[in-house]
Amino acid sequence: MTVLLFHEDAYRTSFIATVTATDGNRVALDQTAFYAEAGGQNADQGFFVWNDERIPVTDVQKKNGQVWHTVDGLVPRVGDYVHGEVDWSLRYRHMQRHSGEHLLAQAFLRVNPEFKVQAVSMRSEECTLDLAGNPTEEDARKAEEALMRVVYRNLPFHTVWVTEAELRQYPLRRPPQVQGRIRLVCVMDRMERTGYWEVSACGGTHVNRTGEVGSVFITKLEKVAGGLTRVFFVTGHEAYRLLTHTYRESRTLATSFSTSLEKLPERVESLKTENLDKARKLNAAYEALSESLLQGKNGVQVVPLPDADMLKPFSKVAAAQTDLLCIAHTPDGRVVVTSSTKASAKEVLAEILKNAQGKGGGKADLAQGSAPSDRLEQAIHLWREGANP
Ligand SMILES: [Zn+2]
Incomplete structure (x- = not known):
């Protein structure tokens, strides 16, 4: 069993440990400050300093109580001391996400007791909570505001180990998924009758006080399988970066439209x-131009059009003519065949596309397709020669 130093102090990033086992490029230690991937939280990364070498630790996984560190380089030997260094910037972002997740889950439950968490992911900047009970956008705003009030009050996070018998003294958000000695993560609040704002069983890493979460911002809600609602959110420094970046981009956009940010939606609508x-x-205008192009024309006509936007109005006008088989094509290789003669537009198009190696289809009166433009013109020319030898 590896001793998990982050359980006592999530802020500890540096430690000395003895190598107890190795397996290829994986190393087990008697104690570690590296968090192994679990509970929707990514593994830590960092370095081992050993034998004057700085060896990157790229992944950390837990198996049967043993924590395995994957190293990219020299592998220390069993019995050696290594000095471990956890990547603090990465870890702190994980801690902000994870603590934010506790607060958000509790905040939703306070909006409506039916909003129970079914799944969690904090593997990327945009984290997710899958909730039962169909929360709406309005519920999300309420939860966000309740959460932010707790962030401003800067309440302490507190960790306590309890037995199963002691559990009932605590207002747990949901039943624990483990047995035996259970680690509870609590947000203390003297204003609450119970003394707690939030309590749940968790083995993860959390900040010391709610203020360190900084902010939690719900980016969107989405319905997912099982009748659940996925709540996407960002926290801490990642929320700050996203919001400031989005604000600056929006302001630049507004300036480019010669308006203010407040008036941007109005400007976009207009x-x-x-x-x-x-x-x-x-x-x-294209319909009028097509009318004049086709006036008095019948039989077989091939019409090069200057612009793909003209194809639709032109086809409409061409299809309404009598005794006309018309092939219209554009410089980007699009083609429309209309027919009010005995010839089938679909068959004529098929013949042209076969030679042009293009794709398309349609009906007897109207068919459309596309092909590489140089081949298309050649194929139309060939077909025309065949049709009017
Ligand atoms: Zn937790």
């Missing part, structure tokens, strides 16, 4: 309306 209006006008 641009959308303007854009739609222009698209309608362009479509009408």
Whole structure:
């Protein structure tokens, strides 16, 4: 059994230990400050200093009470002393995520006792809680606000080991998944009748006080399998980075539209309306242009169009002509065949695309496809020669 130093002090990053076993590039120690991947929290990384070498520790896993450190380099021998150094910046981000997760889970439960946690992941900057009970956006805002009040009050996190018999003295958020001696992580609060704001069984690493979580920001809610709602959130320094980055990007965007950040949504709406209006006008102009291009035309016509946006209005006009088999193509290799003759547009297109090595399909009156543009023009030319020898 490896002694887990982070259980007593999550802020300890440096330690000396004896190698008790090795297995390939994996090393077991008598004690460690490295957290092994568990409970949705990533493994720590860092270094061993041994024999004047600084050996990267790239992964940490726990098996049968033994913690295995994967090293990238020289492997120390059994009985050797190593000096371990945990990557503090990474660990602290994990601690902020994990502590934020405790607070958020409790905050949701206080909004509605049905919002029970079913699964947790803190493996990337955007963490997730899967909740039962269908929380809404409004519930999420309430939970976020309740949580932030606890962050501002800077309540202490406290860890205690208890027996199963002692468990009932604590207002546990959910039943523990382990037996025997159980480690409880509590957020103390004198304003609460029980003396606790949050209690749950956990073997992870947490900050000393709620203020260190900094902030928790819910990015989105999503329905997932099993009737659960996945709550995406960011915490601590990662929340600060995301929010400041997003704010600056949005402000730059607003400036590029010559407006303020507050008026950006209004500006985007009016641009959308303007854009739609222009698209309608362009479509009408293309239809008028198509009418004049096809006026009095019948038989077989091949029409090169300048722009792919013109294909749709042109096809509409072409399909409405009488006794016309029309092949329209654009410089980017798109082709539409319309037919109001006995010839099938679908078959004509198929023949052209076969030679042009393109793809497409349709019906007897209208068919469309695409092919490499140089081949397409050649194939249309070939087909035309075959049709009108
Ligand atoms: Zn925890």
